[in-house]
Amino acid sequence: AQKVTQAQTEISVVEKEDVTLDCVYETRDTTYYLFWYKQPPSGELVFLIRRNSFDEQNEISGRYSWNFQKSTSSFNFTITASQVVDSAVYFCALSELTGANSKLTFGKGITLSVRP
């Protein structure tokens, strides 16, 4: 069975600090996708990134970067120079590509508070 662990539950930083959100996953499949979603205070879930299990290249998008390491089954998310607008709950999720089921398994989420 697939599982996603986000050990950090709440993180509070001061604006302009860098912050890394950890995500560790478990799966028996060799082919899978990993995701990060953002849930701002307004409540909607916003897709941030998708990576497949064959692509371990790190990705950078503006102030956001992702570090995927299969050796440690981790898919960590770093926000550089955080801003107040980054305050939200961030979810890591896993989707396997084989088997009878087709679904996203979410972690519990990390609540990030960025203080001015």
Added chain:
Amino acid sequence: DAGVIQSPRHEVTEMGQEVTLRCKPISGHDYLFWYRQTMMRGLELLIYFNNNVPIDDSGMPEDRFSAKMPNASFSTLKIQPSEPRDSAVYFCASSLEDRRIEAFFGQGTRLTVV
């Protein structure tokens, strides 16, 4: 495209009443998912459809919950009778092809059962 549209955004109902949540997926998407979010359990998949056919309903908590997708542009999640422990945010999501593509979520329906 307007994205996934859910209605109502907020619902307050009394215990024992029937509740119907509605979802309009993004046009052309083959998959539709219903999720429930609570503080205790996080985001849980309740059921998903492929081409209007329910594929996996193992996440549906009990017989009080039912979901239908009569056509490609509409789905409902019904709770009858509702109980206070059903209070949660219910999300609908849709995606193209299969799980390879990210799911696009609606804004959710916040259900409160008193």
